Amino acid sequence: MQLARVIGNVVSTVKNKSLRGRKIMIVQNLDEKLEPVGQPLVALDAAGCGMGELVFWCRGKEAAFPFKRDPTPTDCTIVAIVDSDEHVNNFELKTKN
Amino acid sequence: MRIARILGTVVSTQKDERLRGKKLLVVKPINIDGSDRDDYVVAVDTVGAGFHERVLIVGGSSARMAEGNKDCPVDTAIVGVIDSIELTKPDKKK
Numbered sequence: 783m784q785l786a787r788v789i790g791n792v793v794s795t796v797k798n799k800s801l802r803g804r805k806i807m808i809v810q811n812l813d814e815k816l817e818p819v820g821q822p823l824v825a826l827d828a829a830g831c832g833m834g835e836l837v838f839w840c841r842g843k844e845a846a847f848p849f850k851r852d853p854t855p856t857d858c859t860i861v862a863i864v865d866s867d868e869h870v871n872n873f874e875l876k877t878k879n
Numbered sequence: 880m881r882i883a884r885i886l887g888t889v890v891s892t893q894k895d896e897r898l899r900g901k902k903l904l905v906v907k908p909i910n911i912d913g914s915d916r917d918d919y920v921v922a923v924d925t926v927g928a929g930f931h932e933r934v935l936i937v938g939g940s941s942a943r944m945a946e947g948n949k950d951c952p953v954d955t956a957i958v959g960v961i962d963s964i965e966l967t968k969p970d971k972k973k
Contacts, residue, residue, distance in 0.1 A: 790911065790966035792882070794935060796926055797959030798945055806880070806935065806959070808911055808966065822911055824880040824935065833967045843940045855925075855937045855945035855958045858880055 783838045783861070785812045785870065788831050792824060800852045807831065807860060809839060814872055826856040829863050836864040882961060883908045883936045885928060889921055897951045904928065904957065906936060911964060922955040923948060935959035 790808035794801075805827040813819045816836070825839045828848035837860045839845075845859040864870060883906040891903065902924040908916040920936065925945040928934045934957045942948060942956035 788967075790964060792935065792959075792964050793962045794959040795962055796928075797935070798925055800944075800946075801959060808964070824882060826880070846941055846944055853944035853949075855941050855948075855956055856880060857937050857939045857941040 783840050785814075785816065785836065785838050785864070786810060786823070786825075786860075787812055787816075787818070788833055788835050788837060788860075789822060791833070798855055800849065800854045801826070801856075804828075804849075804854075809837065809860065812836075815875065816867060816870060823858055825858040825860050826854070827860045829860050831860055831863050836867055836870070838862050838864065880935055880937045880958075881908045882911065882933055882964075883920070883922075883957075884933050885930055886919060895952050898923075898953075901947070901951070901953075902927075906934060906957065908936070909933070911966065920955045922957050923951070923953045924957045926957060926960060928957050928960050933961040933964075935961060 786809035789810045792806040811820045840861045845856045846854045886905040889903040907919045945956040
């Protein structure tokens with residue numbers, strides 16, 4: 783799982799049945815100092831996040847676990863919202879970010 | 880999941896019987912600004928995407944979770960057609 787910032791969302795009406803009613807977000811991966819790194823990703827939202835929030839996502843088959851009942855075709859799902867940027871404590875950093 | 884655009888189709892009559900009746904499309908993953916990425920993928924279309932501009936693809940074993948792909952030798956599936964993409968404005972402070 784990695785930290786990411788929600789930077790956008792994708793609107794899709796024609797989609798797989800089990801994706802109906804689910805938000806599809808665009809997230810920008812962050813490194814341990816909460817700096818953007820790498821390419822943005824598309825992730826299914828299972829935590830109810832909004833634009834600009836700090837979240838972390840889960841990849842692979844486990845990404846479908848939050849939707850236990852119906853088989854959901856997702857390989858990247860936002861599983862948690864971090865309370866705030868200050869709630870990421872990097873002890874190596876002298877100053878808190 | 881990734882955003883992709885449809886390059887074309889693949890027609891195959893001799894294939895694993897579990898792939899019978901599935902539409903195989905050649906798709907190219909793109910960045911959110913629309914520029915192409917370097918690879919391409921053959922994906923099973925589960926939503927009748929046709930030649931719409933942009934689609935949503937899912938990879939790995941999760942592709943088998945798409946409708947009708949149960950127990951199919953598939954590692955990439957098109958699971959949605961994209962209507963629009965909205966982005967937050969890059970924040971000034973960083």
